[in-house]
Amino acid sequence: SAVISQKPSRDICQRGTSLTIQCQVDSQVTMMFWYRQQPGQSLTLIATANQGSEATYESGFVIDKFPISRPNLTFSTLTVSNMSPEDSSIYLCSVGRGHEQYFGPGTRLTVT
């Protein structure tokens, strides 16, 4: 498994601003993932972030809105840009170990 931490755990932001979410892992991993979980819904993959390469975005998600950094094998950031109330959600990072994925505690974002 892996120990994963996220910062912040929650935030309330104004419309039009941006928030950067940090994800730290206790050991080196090749593959990191960012998910969104809207209220009462299941998880939707935003993008896959491998160290040393550009993030790969899923259909419906674009780099201008959700820029991702992956500077090393234990850290990644996701920025939610130019936020609107529709971006209110829980954002989760996860790491891959073999075929399995392990998740961080999530960041609960509310946009007003």
Added chain:
Amino acid sequence: EDQVTQSPEALRLQEGESSSLNCSYTVSGLRGLFWYRQDPGKGPEFLFTLYSAGEEKEKERLKATLTKKESFLHITAPKPEDSATYLCAVQANSSASKIIFGSGTRLSIRP
């Protein structure tokens, strides 16, 4: 298109009342099927991986089984602390690492 459907959406049981949660999947070659538990306000907690039809995994009161079309999560003599949302997810052979999640089953155990 790869798809995961979980049923029921919600299940309320009395403590000690055993039951099963269903996960039906359509995938172009299954690499793995995963079960997670998610408590309110927390990230999903990994429970099991199943790779091939006929495989079973157990952990305390939980047992996961797999056929070619579906998986079951059997819960035996549940306790209130088993209350959570249980998520099923699949990974296809063609998807590299992408996992597709079902919508989950909210399980509530009454004392």
